[in-house]
Amino acid sequence: MGRCRTAFNAYSVKFSPFYEGRIAVATAQNFGIIGNGKQHVFEIAPNGALHEVAQYDTQDGLYDCAWSEANENILVSASGDGSIKVYDTALPPAANPVRGFKEHKHECCSLAWNPARRDLFLSSSWDDTARLWSLAAPTSLRTFAGHTYCVYHVAWNPREPDVFLTASGDTTVRVWDLRQPAPSLVLPAHGYEVLAADWCKYDDCMLATGSVDKSIKLWDVRMPGRERLVIPAHSYAVRRVLFSPHAPSLLLSCSYDMTVKLWDTASPQAAQGLPVRSWDHHSEFAVGLDASTLREGVVASAGWDESVWVWDQRGFPTP
Amino acid sequence: MESSAAQARLAVLTKQFYPVSDDMHNLSLQGCAAGDSAAYERRNVADDDVVIVAALRTPLTKAKRGGLKDTDAVDLLATVFKAVLERTRVEPEALGDIVIGSVLGPSSQRANECRIASFFAGIPEVVPVRTVNRQCSSGLQAIADVAAAIKAGFYTVGLAGGVETMSSNPMAWEGGINPRIGEFPSAQGCMLPMGVTSENVAAKFGVNRKTQDEFAARSHRKAAAAKAAGKFRDEIVPVATKVKDPKTNTETPVVISEDDGVRGNATVESLGTLPAVFKKNGTTTAGNSSQVTDGAAAVLMMTRAEARRRGLPVLGVFRSFAAVGVDPSIMGIGPAVAIPAAVARAGLQLDDIDVFEINEAFASQAYYSVNKLGIDEAKVNPNGGAIALGHPLGATGARCTATLLHEMRRRGRAARFGVVSMCIGSGMGAAAVFETGGEVDPVNVRAVKGQTLLSKDAVV
Numbered sequence: 001m002g003r004c005r006t007a008f009n010a011y012s013v014k015f016s017p018f019y020e021g022r023i024a025v026a027t028a029q030n031f032g033i034i035g036n037g038k039q040h041v042f043e044i045a046p047n048g049a050l051h052e053v054a055q056y057d058t059q060d061g062l063y064d065c066a067w068s069e070a071n072e073n074i075l076v077s078a079s080g081d082g083s084i085k086v087y088d089t090a091l092p093p094a095a096n097p098v099r100g101f102k103e104h105k106h107e108c109c110s111l112a113w114n115p116a117r118r119d120l121f122l123s124s125s126w127d128d129t130a131r132l133w134s135l136a137a138p139t140s141l142r143t144f145a146g147h148t149y150c151v152y153h154v155a156w157n158p159r160e161p162d163v164f165l166t167a168s169g170d171t172t173v174r175v176w177d178l179r180q181p182a183p184s185l186v187l188p189a190h191g192y193e194v195l196a197a198d199w200c201k202y203d204d205c206m207l208a209t210g211s212v213d214k215s216i217k218l219w220d221v222r223m224p225g226r227e228r229l230v231i232p233a234h235s236y237a238v239r240r241v242l243f244s245p246h247a248p249s250l251l252l253s254c255s256y257d258m259t260v261k262l263w264d265t266a267s268p269q270a271a272q273g274l275p276v277r278s279w280d281h282h283s284e285f286a287v288g289l290d291a292s293t294l295r296e297g298v299v300a301s302a303g304w305d306e307s308v309w310v311w312d313q314r315g316f317p318t319p
Numbered sequence: 320m321e322s323s324a325a326q327a328r329l330a331v332l333t334k335q336f337y338p339v340s341d342d343m344h345n346l347s348l349q350g351c352a353a354g355d356s357a358a359y360e361r362r363n364v365a366d367d368d369v370v371i372v373a374a375l376r377t378p379l380t381k382a383k384r385g386g387l388k389d390t391d392a393v394d395l396l397a398t399v400f401k402a403v404l405e406r407t408r409v410e411p412e413a414l415g416d417i418v419i420g421s422v423l424g425p426s427s428q429r430a431n432e433c434r435i436a437s438f439f440a441g442i443p444e445v446v447p448v449r450t451v452n453r454q455c456s457s458g459l460q461a462i463a464d465v466a467a468a469i470k471a472g473f474y475t476v477g478l479a480g481g482v483e484t485m486s487s488n489p490m491a492w493e494g495g496i497n498p499r500i501g502e503f504p505s506a507q508g509c510m511l512p513m514g515v516t517s518e519n520v521a522a523k524f525g526v527n528r529k530t531q532d533e534f535a536a537r538s539h540r541k542a543a544a545a546k547a548a549g550k551f552r553d554e555i556v557p558v559a560t561k562v563k564d565p566k567t568n569t570e571t572p573v574v575i576s577e578d579d580g581v582r583g584n585a586t587v588e589s590l591g592t593l594p595a596v597f598k599k600n601g602t603t604t605a606g607n608s609s610q611v612t613d614g615a616a617a618v619l620m621m622t623r624a625e626a627r628r629r630g631l632p633v634l635g636v637f638r639s640f641a642a643v644g645v646d647p648s649i650m651g652i653g654p655a656v657a658i659p660a661a662v663a664r665a666g667l668q669l670d671d672i673d674v675f676e677i678n679e680a681f682a683s684q685a686y687y688s689v690n691k692l693g694i695d696e697a698k699v700n701p702n703g704g705a706i707a708l709g710h711p712l713g714a715t716g717a718r719c720t721a722t723l724l725h726e727m728r729r730r731g732r733a734a735r736f737g738v739v740s741m742c743i744g745s746g747m748g749a750a751a752v753f754e755t756g757g758e759v760d761p762v763n764v765r766a767v768k769g770q771t772l773l774s775k776d777a778v779v
Contacts, residue, residue, distance in 0.1 A: 033332075034325035080328070107328065126331060150331060169334070192339055213339045237335045256335070 018072035028061025210238030400440035415474020420457025420481035459716025483711035508647030514597030542703025543583025612709025616717035651684020653748020678741035679704035
């Protein structure tokens with residue numbers, strides 16, 4: 001459907017929950033090792049072409065972004081200097097960023113906005129913590145410490161507004177509840193770093209984890225002793241996993257092996273490592289992935305090759 | 320932004336490229352789902368292991384002067400044969416073969432003597448007998464041959480051993496020497512007297528007289544302490560024999576039950592007075608060489624399954640054997656080459672070995688071998704060696720095995736792997752690795768009939 005180039009290496013792409021054709025892309029210079037960052041907002045025209053709506057420069061690289069669930073113009077970006085920047089696309093570029101939150105002591109790498117409690121969002125960081133924020137509060141509402149290494153990903157449970165998971169390089173995934181002081185579950189999911197995790201949108205007890213060990217595992221939080229499924233998914237570390245918002249058993253993943261794959265977890269092929277679709281349009285690490293909630297089947301991926309692609313998962317990405 | 324922060328980011332990212340083999344996704348840090356109810360117990364034992372259930376020896380006495388000087392090979396062997404069979408209550412007809420190491424006895428005659436000894440011991444004619452000769456390693460080679468035959472499935476129970484009657488069979492060369500031997504330096508090396516090879520080792524590797532005498536004194540000290548502590552009681556079988564007085568020609572019946580070569584009061588000073596006998600101004604003397612000795616030893620071996628079936632405790636497990644070749648003119652370096660080979664074949668490192676029995680053919684070569692390999696001398700010949708006890712050529716390998724296994728049993732869990740090794744005249748070395756542990760407790764071994772729920776070693 002469309003492809004656009006970014007000036008820097010792209011790290012994350014997110015569909016707006018309000019506008020069908022709007023995507024936010026977080027990018028970082030020099031693969032995010034050193035240099036500046038840039039937050040983009042693109043619009044997909046009816047003919048499929050992508051054009052830029054807004055662009056914001058940052059001092060340090062940006063590793064993730066998330067749209068507000070409460071306001072269609074607000075988005076937040078996670079920066080390598082540990083800060084979180086808040087942008088309002090309705091305001092002129094000079095007025096942006098409208099807010100900054102600087103509390104993480106190391107790189108902030110993941111953001112997740114609560115779809116039910118629309119005023120809350122979470123961040124996770126390489127300082128081994130996740131933090132809970134609200135735009136109404138000047139500082140973080142809560143800090144979730146417990147992991148012993150970088151927390152690579154944070155994700156809200158789609159049906160339980162108080163529950164979220166964190167995925168960490170300490171090889172565990174922890175499930176937290178805002179009503180509890182300590183994690184409800186510490187899941188030693190893999191033998192190697194867990195870079196990605198996501199909840200199933202149709203089964204509030206099912207989650208998927210993706211790891212440096214190149215596999216994706218499905219878990220039921222009620223029976224954490226044994227994984228439900230192991231998918232030998234990629235040939236390098238799995239960078240993101242994402243359950244489809246429209247089908248209970250469909251799972252998307254992207255990896256350092258430069259591919260994006262679509263899995264049917266209900267089929268026996270998954271356990272053999274055979275995906276429904278495998279897309280190799282990226283020529284560098286594929287690190288960003290999102291599925292549109294407003295248009296069924298539309299997915300987007302972002303890669304270190306400075307490109308962002310949007311296509312229908314039943315087909316193939318076209319330039 | 321400083322480069323150290325950039326480097327830190329690079330480090331985190333680089334860790335994500337940790338090489339992971341394709342089957343690693345089955346790993347996780349979950350606790351074992353099976354818990355304690357695993358269907359099988361994980362041990363380092365297998366039913367087809369070749370195990371030693373008995374290892375015994377006669378006392379070692381000085382040739383021509385000691386208590387066994389008038390005892391022939393038949394009586395020496397019959398004594399140890401009977402002892403191993405009686406102590407294990409294995410019926411003699413169960414033996415699949417008897418392999419005896421023997422060096423100096425005339426080949427065919429000695430082989431016949433071994434067969435005669437088996438009859439003396441009450442072993443029926445259906446059990447075959449043979450000898451093996453790899454010079455000083457013959458006793459150990461016999462053990463390796465029986466282990467190999469058991470592994471090959473030729474039989475399940477075998478008797479290995481060794482014998483030497485140096486009082487009756489001197490080292491000699493009959494007939495001429497091939498005239499072309501001068502064309503081949505290595506072949507010429509085979510003709511060197513053993514003491515000359517010891518001088519060669521001492522000179523080439525810088526082992527001086529004092530070091531050799533200190534080594535010899537230590538050997539005597541350790542042997543004397545072991546004797547006094549009664550450590551050889553378990554492995555020695557007394558020999559009922561006769562001693563002939565050469566002057567009066569009368570025969571006195573005796574029972575020999577002690578090694579007679581040990582000189583606990585030997586010191587560096589007393590050994591230092593002995594003359595060098597192989598080379599002018601040399602370093603090798605009668606005091607820092609192995610003694611010329613009579614003796615025999617026997618080792619009963621079978622599969623572990625057979626030992627369990629018979630309710631026999633396992634004295635040790637045969638793990639590996641290596642025979643290697645070295646320069647004949649410095650044959651004493653044999654153990655320095657054979658030990659690493661045997662240890663590697665057992666899948667171990669040298670550090671894993673807890674006890675060594677290295678034959679002390681000469682202090683020069685024994686000292687050299689220990690140092691070359693960097694072995695802790697405290698682990699070597701803890702109960703003395705051939706300098707104090709004697710070196711009955713064909714029996715030594717089996718004798719050292721008996722001494723080693725009994726010492727390891729005394730140490731219990733402190734000793735798991737042991738090595739027997741020796742240099743070999745004409746330029747070779749041999750070594751074998753044994754393991755104790757697993758089921759070596761003699762109390763528990765009893766067959767359990769009629770129920771299948773308890774472990775195989777349970778006493779009901």
